[in-house]
Amino acid sequence: MTLVLTLTSDRLIYKLHPELVHQVEQLLFSKGANNCSNCWLAQGMAAEINFDGIPKDVALESVGLFLERVPVDKNIQKNVNRRKKMLLADMDSTILQIETLDEIGHAIGKEREIAMITEKAMNGDIDFETALRKRVKLLAGLNINQLIEFVLEKLLITKGASTLVTTMKANGAATALVSGGFTVITEIVREKLNFDLCYGNTLVVDSSIVTGNLKPPVIDGNTKAAILDQRCKRLEISRNDTLAVGDGANDIPMLAEAGLGVGFRPKPVVKKHVSNIIEHCDLRGVLFLQGFAENEFIT
Numbered sequence: 001m002t003l004v005l006t007l008t009s010d011r012l013i014y015k016l017h018p019e020l021v022h023q024v025e026q027l028l029f030s031k032g033a034n035n036c037s038n039c040w041l042a043q044g045m046a047a048e049i050n051f052d053g054i055p056k057d058v059a060l061e062s063v064g065l066f067l068e069r070v071p072v073d074k075n076i077q078k079n080v081n082r083r084k085k086m087l088l089a090d091m092d093s094t095i096l097q098i099e100t101l102d103e104i105g106h107a108i109g110k111e112r113e114i115a116m117i118t119e120k121a122m123n124g125d126i127d128f129e130t131a132l133r134k135r136v137k138l139l140a141g142l143n144i145n146q147l148i149e150f151v152l153e154k155l156l157i158t159k160g161a162s163t164l165v166t167t168m169k170a171n172g173a174a175t176a177l178v179s180g181g182f183t184v185i186t187e188i189v190r191e192k193l194n195f196d197l198c199y200g201n202t203l204v205v206d207s208s209i210v211t212g213n214l215k216p217p218v219i220d221g222n223t224k225a226a227i228l229d230q231r232c233k234r235l236e237i238s239r240n241d242t243l244a245v246g247d248g249a250n251d252i253p254m255l256a257e258a259g260l261g262v263g264f265r266p267k268p269v270v271k272k273h274v275s276n277i278i279e280h281c282d283l284r285g286v287l288f289l290q291g292f293a294e295n296e297f298i299t
Contacts, residue, residue: 021047089244132218144208163297178199179219
């Protein structure tokens with residue numbers, strides 16, 4: 001089975017160069033790899049090396065040690081069925097640069113309380129639903145329109161997010177935003193980036209005032225994985241045809257379920273559960289993992 005090593009970087013910080021790619025290729029040869037060949041997906045930003053003859057874990061360990069001090073992402077996967085038919089993406093700290101609940105907390109003077117709960121939840125120290133309900137209680141009495149305004153003022157789309165969604169859709173993939181955040185925000189982000197669908201948690205509102213409660217069901221990690229399965233059945237595709245990207249503990253079930261699960265600038269707990277990690281490149285790295293070249297991107 002041919003494997004492919006994808007190297008990606010932020011070229012504003014570190015430009016990938018042919019000498020480095022050649023050195024990595026020679027390293028794989030030295031470990032027993034056969035049929036090594038490389039190609040560039042984006043100059044200075046992304047390259048891939050196809051090889052066979054050695055196990056994935058041996059190659060990844062060797063390359064990881066060699067590039068330990070170089071700000072480059074290194075991911076290895078089988079070189080089959082790489083372009084996926086469905087994208088499921090987390091919202092907070094993935095599609096968005098911000099944690100929306102934390103930004104709301106900052107605006108209402110409860111930043112520290114909410115951020116502490118968020119951090120514990122994203123690191124898996126407390127379960128997501130408990131953490132979410134605790135944070136929502138702190139929003140009781142807030143006008144829903146103010147809440148939306150607070151988030152919109154700080155709304156920062158992660159670099160590459162629009163290109164990721166647009167390019168995958170142009171190549172026939174279905175796209176969904178799957179978030180533990182609030183539907184009043186997920187709908188805005190869905191429309192802004194043209195996702196096909198979005199899922200989120202619904203705040204209970206009485207006369208435009210947030211009550212501090214949620215409407216069931218709660219979108220947590222297990223629900224995200226269940227949504228992936230449901231969409232597969234609806235679209236009549238295999239889980240191997242799916243791609244999921246996220247950063248926090250509540251994304252782990254979805255990432256594990258997908259054919260290609262990508263931890264994007266992931267929390268430490270997530271790194272233990274995923275084999276594909278992007279820390280240096282932006283979200284275009286998810287396209288590079290599928291073998292897209294920069295000249296194939298739709299912006």
